[in-house]
Amino acid sequence: xxxxxxxxxxxxxxxxxxxxxxxxxxxxxxxxxxxxxxxxxxxxxxxxxxxxxxxxxxxxxxxxxxxxxxxxxxxxxxxxxxxxxxxxxxxxxxxxxxxxxxxx
Amino acid sequence: xxxxxxxxxxxxxxxxxxxxxxxxxxxxxxxxxxxxxxxxxxxxxxxxxxxxxxxxxxxxxxxxxxxxxxxxxxxxxxxxxxxxxxxxxxxxxxxxxxxxxxxxxxxxxxxxxxxxxxxxxxxxxxxxxxxxxxxxxxxxxxxxxxxxxxxxxxxxxxxxxxxxxxxxxxxxxxxxxxxxx
Numbered sequence: 037x038x039x040x041x042x043x044x045x046x047x048x049x050x051x052x053x054x055x056x057x058x059x060x061x062x063x064x065x066x067x068x069x070x071x072x073x074x075x076x077x078x079x080x081x082x083x084x085x086x087x088x089x090x091x092x093x094x095x096x097x098x099x100x101x102x103x104x105x106x107x108x109x110x111x112x113x114x115x116x117x118x119x120x121x122x123x124x125x126x127x128x129x130x131x132x133x134x135x136x137x138x139x140x
Numbered sequence: 141x142x143x144x145x146x147x148x149x150x151x152x153x154x155x156x157x158x159x160x161x162x163x164x165x166x167x168x169x170x171x172x173x174x175x176x177x178x179x180x181x182x183x184x185x186x187x188x189x190x191x192x193x194x195x196x197x198x199x200x201x202x203x204x205x206x207x208x209x210x211x212x213x214x215x216x217x218x219x220x221x222x223x224x225x226x227x228x229x230x231x232x233x234x235x236x237x238x239x240x241x242x243x244x245x246x247x248x249x250x251x252x253x254x255x256x257x258x259x260x261x262x263x264x265x266x267x268x269x270x271x272x273x274x275x276x277x278x279x280x281x282x283x284x285x286x287x288x289x290x291x292x293x294x295x296x297x298x299x300x301x302x303x304x305x306x307x308x309x310x311x312x313x314x315x316x317x318x319x320x321x
Contacts, residue, residue, distance in 0.1 A: 047175075049182030050193075050208060050231055052161060055175030076174070090182060091216050098216035106309045107215040108275020110231045 038140050039132060042085040042118040046102045049090035051110040058113030082133060141199050143244055145251040148194035153183050155196050155203040163236060190263055195251050197244045205235030207248040211263040212273060221306035226264045228256060230274040249297045257319055270320045273305060276313030
């Protein structure tokens with residue numbers, strides 16, 4: 037069975053570019069969907085839970101999980117990837133996401 | 141050319157957003173369009189909580205530039221380092237390239253300074269801000285080629301370098317304007 041998959045996206049709500057770069061500008065578009073958008077829809081279609089976190093509304097979460105954020109940089113962003121509630125690297129996450137169902 | 145500086149309100153949020161992304165070759169990217177929507181949602185909340193958080197420059201009635209600012213202690217990490225300072229952080233100041241070199245950026249900064257000299261800010265317990273800070277784009281956004289221009293612009297407008305200003309990144313390059321000494 038495929039693991040439960042989740043992505044957390046941390047972005048500055050005051051900057052459209054922060055959101056854009058949080059998705060890698062976007063890492064999903066270029067490394068996975070290659071469709072120039074629809075990242076969230078595509079992830080959700082694949083059973084991935086996407087949680088978006090505005091750093092300005094959740095400073096305590098940012099400090100706990102995204103402490104390398106540069107608060108002076110409006111483009112700053114961060115992502116976290118989870119398989120079965122365990123944080124994993126981006127590479128491992130996309131490996132699991134791209135694996136066929138039979139692999140599990 | 142007639143230049144007018146207006147405060148951001150619910151009626152001109154789209155003007156602010158359009159100036160920010162209108163010249164980018166990426167403006168059609170869906171991720172950016174989604175980011176624009178998130179920004180709009182955030183600004184609507186910010187206007188209620190903080191009051192106006194940006195000034196927009198209109199050149200002959202067309203949006204040409206903006207300065208966007210927030211109480212610095214509301215930013216993650218900085219909130220712990222700046223909790224005792226009434227500092228306003230400029231998150232962005234930008235003028236469309238076709239309007240640059242005409243003093244619009246300086247007009248925006250002057251309008252912000254004059255506003256903050258007299259505005260009571262709810263976030264600071266209805267007191268005025270003491271200082272305005274900005275992290276250099278050269279150091280903090282990874283555009284080192286922008287640093288000399290950045291420094292010239294802010295020095296010209298009365299900002300000073302503040303190597304001791306709290307900076308969790310260690311990158312430095314913070315400049316401040318002291319509203320109250």
